[in-house]
Amino acid sequence: MDAIVNLLARHRDEVQANAAGRPTREEAEAAVRVLIRWAGDDPNREGLIDTPRRVAKAYREFFKGYDEDPHQILSRTFEETAGYDDMVLVRDIDMASHCEHHMIPFVGKAHVAYFPTGRVVGLSKIARVVEVFARRLQTQETMTAEIAEAIEATLEPRGVAVMLDAVHQCMSLRGVQKPNVSTITTQFTGVFKTEQSLQARFFELIRHPR
Template structure:
């Protein structure tokens, strides 16, 4: 288990001579075999023989956000906006992350808005920033704050609003075992933090039917 946690704590893919102290792929696969044995099964049986390799490949995909820089993603902006300075909202961004306490998924949607200050960013970049932070071991609260902070730092807008609505399988599959319980987190900066009317408009736009 320690080897897997250490594997996820680094920011880049395995490379020769890179990230001193980071476990090798072989060590990570060995850790998966240990977990299989601890669960009570035989990692050598046919159905599980290739599972350690599959798990390590999957973890690289699940946690690829460690090797990505959200500020770099947001670095290219556009000034030609014909004077537009109202709210820009990208809603219903699919989120699939993993709880850092139990390493099981939480899944939901993120809604991100900002008030431009002279420049705007490509809409797909906002979804990519959400993905960067989701593809790490997370708490929903931390992820929500990180998205808002990255937007505020990179774009210098007049304000940022983020809402994440997700279902946590650490509540659905273990512990209290209450399925479909939704958790909502919000983070506001700048004008959104200071203006309750602006916050209400943000919530209304999220709720508005397509």
């Protein structure tokens, strides 16, 4: 049964790869074997023999955001809000992405707010948009801007605020090797950008205890 599942998965990946101009799964696995040899180990020893397959499968999961459209996720909205027009904040969204410079994870929290203009989006959709951009090779700065742009373009709110707070393993495990250094990035549009009091309220709500 496992052999059939793996065969179907390989066929699916090959079809998707050919459609997107990507390398095949076999080519990806071969590249992993080269990296194992580059690291100084033998890809044919027992403990590593299945590693290329596992890594290729993991990469499909890590970077599935390339196959997802954030605008489509945000396209279904609701207008029955009883006139609500104040800030909507979704905070403490767990996120894990990969730095595009070293392909090493950065992990932290995302906080996203917007001021609706007559229609709102399901709260889970905000978290899904964060996930879409997290599941791509990224810099934290770019990811912050992309989340804000997607919400701004699709929902057309009066303003968007995005804050990411993350620890980068490329600083913890290599280079300066300083663990637990947190990086904070923000992006504001509309009323959040023009009214400092709204920025202050956004930060206050993020810090507010549950």
